[in-house]
């Protein structure tokens with residue numbers, strides 16, 4: 001049960017910022033979603049640990065969010081507490097002997113630019129993927145034959161008992177858009193990446209090339225959560241959707257992008273219900289016509305009491 005006054009008093013004493021009823025449409029790249037009952041921004045690992053402990057003890061539904069680039073939130077909103085990593089967790093990046101360690105709230109973009117500055121290669125694939133390092137580890141984000149699992153060395157997590165511990169990448173069950181975090185209520189606090197020294201001009205050229213390819217192919221002018229469906233084994237979701245004649249299919253403000261059939265976009269005023277209606281129709285049609293079962297890629301945030 002969420003007692004907002006008690007939670008506010010606790011957060012203020014602990015040094016965390018709390019905001020109430022912030023619309024998720026302002027916190028997600030899809031620009032969809034009702035109010036977040038409590039949005040708590042923690043400035044460091046210790047405060048995160050305290051806030052997490054309080055939420056658990058008081059049985060307040062909670063979830064950690066990154067930059068909302070892979071999140072879908074119902075129009076009714078989220079009746080729990082969303083934890084966001086701020087302060088040093090969103091700023092600190094350091095390098096030693098080819099290993100970059102950063103807070104999980106750091107943006108992937110800043111991580112990639114830091115690697116470029118230090119002439120380190122291996123993260124070019126991630127340049128252009130929106131979101132935070134924590135979200136990228138959670139999703140094992142990837143593009144253009146690269147994915148987080150190829151460069152991740154270890155993470156520091158806050159586990160379900162409120163303890164901070166280091167876990168090696170091999171133990172995270174990183175597979176295509178999957179990690180152990182999907183089954184565990186853990187918060188990634190920081191991550192270390194093992195990279196190779198390379199030629200700075202070549203690293204920069206590769207980053208710019210991949211970003212250019214994104215701009216050419218993806219409907220970046222519309223809000224979305226990127227690819228709406230995971231790649232089914234042996235095929236591509238966008239190809240199947242296109243072959244089923246669903247390019248441009250729309251319900252309310254949600255539409256299968258005309259530019260890239262793998263993206264459902266918010267062409268203006270889309271609700272969660274619109275997006276779900278488009279996705280359901282796409283899944284049913286693709287299954288009926290091709291036999292492939294498409295799985296949603298974005299995470300749906302719901303507060304389970």
Ligand SMILES: Cc1cc2nc3c(=O)[nH]c(=O)nc-3n(C[C@H](O)[C@H](O)[C@H](O)COP(=O)(O)OP(=O)(O)OC[C@H]3O[C@@H](n4cnc5c(N)ncnc54)[C@H](O)[C@@H]3O)c2cc1C
Pocket residue numbers: 029063064065066067068069070071085104105128129130131132133134135136137138139140141142143181186187188189218220224225226227299
């Ligand atoms: C235009 C566009 C293009 C995209 N292109 C790609 C692409 O090429 N490849 C790709 O893989 N993805 C892509 N995405 C999807 C998205 O950017 C990635 O999945 C990204 O890694 C999500 O990070 P986030 O910080 O925004 O996470 P959020 O969307 O905020 O959260 C996603 C999930 O991660 C969890 N999470 C977030 N932070 C933490 C943490 N610190 N600890 C534990 N769990 C956490 C959340 O609870 C949630 O379940 C794209 C999205 C857009 C909008």
